[in-house]
Amino acid sequence: MHSYNTLQQPVEDIILKEKGSRFIGFAWNVQSEAEIRERLETLKDEHPKATHHCYAYRLGINGEKYRANDDGEPSGSAGLPIYNQLLAHGVTNILVVVVRYYGGTKLGVSGLVKTYKECAKATLEAGIIIARELECELDVEFPFGLQNTVFTLLNRYGAKILDFRSANSCMITASLTLTHKKNISDQLSEMQHVSFKFRN
Structure with a gap:
């Protein structure tokens, strides 16, 4: 549900x-x-x-x-x-x-x-x-060079960017519907040098 x-x-x-x-x-x-x-x-x-x-x-x-x-x-x-x-x-x-x-x-x-x-x-x-639809929040940390790849993935699943910070590495907080949680999780898991966690 x-x-x-x-x-x-x-x-x-x-x-x-x-x-x-x-x-x-x-x-x-x-x-x-x-x-x-x-x-x-x-x-x-x-x-x-x-x-x-x-x-x-x-x-x-x-x-x-x-x-x-x-x-x-x-x-x-x-x-x-x-x-x-x-x-x-x-x-x-x-x-x-x-x-x-x-x-x-x-x-x-x-x-x-x-x-x-x-x-x-x-x-x-x-x-x-x-x-x-129920939503959850996601934090993603990744190297600057992967910025386009990560943004493209989030856009594909209609995620809303709540916060974006870039220094030595980039950090995004986004919200997305629960229906897309597994797909995004699976694809982020396959990316090297990317760490992520769901808040709820």
């Missing part, structure tokens, strides 16, 4: 109104829990008067890291319905947040579950879901 489904780009400001309360949906691609914390802090700064910032996320190719947070709503009435929409859409590496401004009328647990679910669903459906 070399790919996963995720959003092509962020989705913001999907608004749902229910009995005077306003629910605003957001969805972002995320790669780490640190990035999730930053997103949540930024959103809280942008909506300081909101009553709740409920969210759920999935990280990892099989969504092995996940969390659902009710942010003060009754247990299981907000975070879980949002998380279930991530599962229903089969997406990962995504954070969905639903910001609520309380309108004065209580919705009850079943009303909250329904509204948070509908807002998360509308938010994900407003985005474009794409299959993204």
Whole structure:
């Protein structure tokens, strides 16, 4: 399994109104829990008067890291319905947040579950879901004279050059899709005076 489904780009400001309360949906691609914390802090700064910032996320190719947070709503009435929409859409590496401004009328647990679910669903459906290939990073060290050969090989497999340094020898850091890892590894192994290692 070399790919996963995720959003092509962020989705913001999907608004749902229910009995005077306003629910605003957001969805972002995320790669780490640190990035999730930053997103949540930024959103809280942008909506300081909101009553709740409920969210759920999935990280990892099989969504092995996940969390659902009710942010003060009754247990299981907000975070879980949002998380279930991530599962229903089969997406990962995504954070969905639903910001609520309380309108004065209580919705009850079943009303909250329904509204948070509908807002998360509308938010994900407003985005474009794409299959993204998993990538890994590669460090290659080689003599200056082999520069063209190494660059040609990396280009053939669509590798992206992240860093290139040359002094006594050359050093490249590149990212490439996991599908091409074995082919590049086999061909680099056959080259003399070339050393390489994969980072992940």
